Structure formats: C-alpha cells, structure tokens
Amino acid sequence: MKKLLCVALAAGFGAAVLPAQAQTSMPEAQVNALEALFGKQAGSRRSQAKGLCATGYFVGNADGRAMSSAAVFKGDKVPVVARFSVGGGNPKANDKGKSVRGLSLQFNLPNGETWLSANISAPMYFVSKPEQFAPWVQVRTPDPATGKPDPEKLKAFNEANPETLLQAAYLAKQPVPASFATQNYFSTNAFEVTNAQGMSQFVRWQFAAQAGVMGLSDEQVKAMPDNFLADDLAERTSKGPVSFDFKFQIAEKGDPITDPTQVWPETRKLVTAGQLHIEKLAPLSACDNITFNPLVLPAGIKPSADPVLLARPAPYGVSLGRRLSEPK
Numbered sequence: 451m452k453k454l455l456c457v458a459l460a461a462g463f464g465a466a467v468l469p470a471q472a473q474t475s476m477p478e479a480q481v482n483a484l485e486a487l488f489g490k491q492a493g494s495r496r497s498q499a500k501g502l503c504a505t506g507y508f509v510g511n512a513d514g515r516a517m518s519s520a521a522v523f524k525g526d527k528v529p530v531v532a533r534f535s536v537g538g539g540n541p542k543a544n545d546k547g548k549s550v551r552g553l554s555l556q557f558n559l560p561n562g563e564t565w566l567s568a569n570i571s572a573p574m575y576f577v578s579k580p581e582q583f584a585p586w587v588q589v590r591t592p593d594p595a596t597g598k599p600d601p602e603k604l605k606a607f608n609e610a611n612p613e614t615l616l617q618a619a620y621l622a623k624q625p626v627p628a629s630f631a632t633q634n635y636f637s638t639n640a641f642e643v644t645n646a647q648g649m650s651q652f653v654r655w656q657f658a659a660q661a662g663v664m665g666l667s668d669e670q671v672k673a674m675p676d677n678f679l680a681d682d683l684a685e686r687t688s689k690g691p692v693s694f695d696f697k698f699q700i701a702e703k704g705d706p707i708t709d710p711t712q713v714w715p716e717t718r719k720l721v722t723a724g725q726l727h728i729e730k731l732a733p734l735s736a737c738d739n740i741t742f743n744p745l746v747l748p749a750g751i752k753p754s755a756d757p758v759l760l761a762r763p764a765p766y767g768v769s770l771g772r773r774l775s776e777p778k
C-alpha cells in the first residue's frame with residue numbers, strides 16, 4: 451500500500467514538472483495561435499473580436515414545427531440577444547475587410563431552455579478537422595525575423611490541406627459587405643433535427659437577409675470610413691426591425707455531414723422555419739459574458755458528428771476564461 455502511494459505521488463510530481471509545451475491542449479493551442487497572429491487583445495474575443503450587441507426576437511412557424519419539436523418553433527415571440535461581428539482576432543479591425551461577418555444568437559425560450567448559435571457569412575468553414583485550426587493560423591503568422599509568413603511552410607500546408615483554401619477563395623470573390631443587415635449567415639456545421647413524430651434529418655441552417663445580400667462597389671469602399679457597420683445597423687434599426695428568414699437546408703443521402711468545408715448542392719431543399727427580427731442595439735456588456743457555444747441546443751436539435759462542431763466549445767471556453775479575467 452505504502453509502495454503504491456509512493457508510485458502515485460512520484461507520477462503526480464512527474465506530471466507537474468513536464469515542460470509547458472507538452473501540456474498544451476488542442477483548445478489552448480488554437481487560442482494561443484490566434485493570439486500570436488492578432489496579438490493578445492486583452493478583454494476581447496480571440497476570434498470575431500470586433501462586434502456589437504443587439505436584441506430582438508424570433509418567431510418559428512408550422513414548417514419549422516414539422517421538422518423539429520424544439521420549442522423555438524412553437525410560434526411564440528422568443529427573445530434573442532444577438533452579436534454581429536467582423537472576422538479575425540483584432541477588436542479594431544477595419545469594416546472594409548473581406549473577412550467573414552458573424553451573427554451569433556442566444557435564444558431565451560419560454561420553457562427555460564437556451565439555444566446558442568454562432569454563424570458566419572460564408573457557406574463553408576476553413577478547416578475540415580479541428581487539428582488543422584492551429585497550424586492553419588500558424589502558417590499565416592508573420593515570422594518575427596522577416597515580418598512575413600514563411601512561404602515554404604505556407605505552401606506545404608496548403609498543398610497538404612487543399613480544402614482549407616475553399617473559404618478564402620469564396621470570400622475573395624465576394625464584395626465588401628455593405629451592412630450586417632445585408633448578409634446571409636450560415637451554420638456551416640450540420641445538426642440533426644427531430645420532430646414530434648420522432649422523424650430525424652440532417653440539416654444546416656442559414657439566416658437569410660430580408661433586405662437581400664448587398665456589397666459595396668470599389669468606389670463606395672473608398673468613400674466609406676473604416677468603421678461604418680455599427681452606425682449603419684443603429685440607423686437601420688431606428689427605422690424598424692432588421693429581419694432574416696431562418697432556413698433549414700436538408701441533406702440528401704451522401705451529402706457530407708461531418709465536413710464544414712464542403713457545401714451541399716444548391717438544389718438541396720430549403721425550408722423557411724421562422725423569422726429573426728433585430729430591434730435595437732444593446733450595450734456591449736450585454737454580450738460580454740456570453741460565449742456562443744453551438745452545442746447549447748434545445749430538445750429537438752442535436753449536434754451532428756462533425757468533429758469541428760464538437761471541438762468548438764472548448765476553445766470558446768478558453769477564450770471566455772482569458773477575456774473575462776483580463777482588464778480591458
């Protein structure tokens with residue numbers, strides 16, 4: 451017994467003196483990689499750092515109820531807290547960048563459930579496996595010696611992981627978004643919805659702008675200030691709600707359920723299951739304590755086996771822990 455205790459203690463001490471590198475978990479490595487690229491931005495989210503908070507409501511409909519028993523589709527007005535964001539880890543990012551825009555939502559359901567969701571203005575994500583995330587960021591991080599990413603490492607990573615270039619290729623073809631209100635926002639990850647009869651199907655979802663998708667021309671981009679998205683949304687919401695149609699895209703046999711870099715064919719059925727209405731801007735503090743962990747789901751919606759989806763809560767938690775414990 452005494453011998454066993456000694457062995458256990460020795461093992462414990464052994465673990466305590468392992469070099470820091472060996473103990474870095476994947477979620478910490480992902481967040482560390484974002485900090486190395488964007489700088490350590492105290493108090494800010496390590497991804498989608500620049501953003502604004504708003505409030506509004508969601509109303510589900512009968513087509514939503516036919517697909518999912520989630521209480522969010524019952525037809526009641528469900529209050530939501532929304533966060534619109536600009537891609538990357540720089541809280542002072544230029545609004546004229548061609549990065550993704552984000553729409554994150556906290557639905558506060560009347561039955562006490564919460565649904566959290568974080569969506570982007572591209573139909574695909576940039577990694578197909580969570581293990582690619584930190585290296586993807588690292589090969590794009592400037593080498594302090596040259597001020598540029600190492601071209602050899604970048605080329606080797608891109609050649610070995612061609613699917614991680616699809617999102618950048620898509621974004622390069624899009625104009626600079628004119629407004630948070632004129633983008634469609636996609637889950638990119640797949641989920642499984644189940645209705646009251648127990649019928650399940652795999653879906654991705656999107657929030658489609660009722661104002662239509664609009665970008666800026668090159669002349670308009672030149673004429674715009676670097677920060678215009680917050681003022682634009684304040685002005686739009688002062689005139690009435692900014693609204694989105696919530697649509698399920700239904701997978702067919704053979705569609706990739708576990709790879710968010712691969713879009714499903716445009717011919718897949720889209721079902722409008724409700725409407726989101728953003729009514730007014732809220733102080734940033736109303737969103738600060740929320741991390742939009744996409745695995746917080748109401749009964750009637752389950753995660754798919756997509757490894758990228760399943761890997762999201764941990765780095766979000768790491769980022770939340772760091773930003774809430776730092777002075778701003």
Ligand code: HEM
Nearest residue numbers: 480495497498533552554568569570575741765766769770
């Ligand atoms: C392994 C994959 C991923 C990693 C490591 C990752 C990392 C992060 C981190 C660290 C944050 C900041 C969280 C916070 O401080 O609250 C974040 C936020 C966000 N991520 Fe991801 N993410 C991943 C996948 C995705 C995917 C697939 C999407 C696509 C929809 C996405 C969209 C967003 C959005 C919209 C936000 C902003 C949430 C907000 O408004 O607070 N992420 N991500």
